[in-house]
Amino acid sequence: MGMLHQLNEWSTTHHPRWLVILRVALGFSLLLKGISFISNTVGLQTLLQSSGLPSNEWLTTIIACIHLLGGVLMIVGLFTRWVALAQIPVLTGAVIFINAKRAVFAGESELMLSLVILLLLIFFFFEGGGRISLDDFFRRHPK
Numbered sequence: 433m434g435m436l437h438q439l440n441e442w443s444t445t446h447h448p449r450w451l452v453i454l455r456v457a458l459g460f461s462l463l464l465k466g467i468s469f470i471s472n473t474v475g476l477q478t479l480l481q482s483s484g485l486p487s488n489e490w491l492t493t494i495i496a497c498i499h500l501l502g503g504v505l506m507i508v509g510l511f512t513r514w515v516a517l518a519q520i521p522v523l524t525g526a527v528i529f530i531n532a533k534r535a536v537f538a539g540e541s542e543l544m545l546s547l548v549i550l551l552l553l554i555f556f557f558f559e560g561g562g563r564i565s566l567d568d569f570f571r572r573h574p575k
Contacts, residue, residue, distance in 0.1 A: 452564045456507050458552050461545075462519065463503025469496035483529045498522055506556070509565020516557035523550040 469476050469492065476492045485491075499522070502515045527550055531543035561567040 449562075449564065451559065451562055452509075454552065455509065455512070455556060455561065455565075458549065458556065459503045459506030459508075461503070461549060462499050462506060466496050466499030466501075466503055469499060479530060485525070485529055495522055509561035509567050512561035512565060512567055513557055516553045519553050520550065520557065523553060526550075 473489075473492050473496070476495065477489075480486070480491065498518055502519050505511055505515045523546060527543065527546045531546050
């Protein structure tokens with residue numbers, strides 16, 4: 433039995449139902465941040481420039497699309513591990529390059545929120561979508 437299969441079996445039998453609420457809240461927060469980035473792409477480009485990262489138009493589009501698509505898929509629990517894996521580099525960059533340069537207790541700092549979301553993404557990468565998700569539905573009904 434492969435490692436991924438063992439991880440999948442363990443998470444299916446040990447996944448409390450309250451984690452679904454946490455997964456949906458995480459998905460909504462990613463979706464809202466994606467909407468925020470789409471509505472204010474100039475602000476995202478300015479944020480990237482001030483942190484020393486390249487502020488190409490394609491990078492802002494990719495970040496916003498990853499948040500939007502990832503948020504929707506996280507809410508319904510479809511491709512949960514893949515979505516979390518795609519989000520982890522974006523949030524790691526946000527924590528290291530953008531939020532760490534600001535003061536932690538400043539009014540505009542989102543460091544703690546970014547850290548919590550990053551930790552939740554790492555958790556759901558290992559845990560998966562759980563029993564109340566489209567991942568589990570398609571696993572139980574393959575046809």
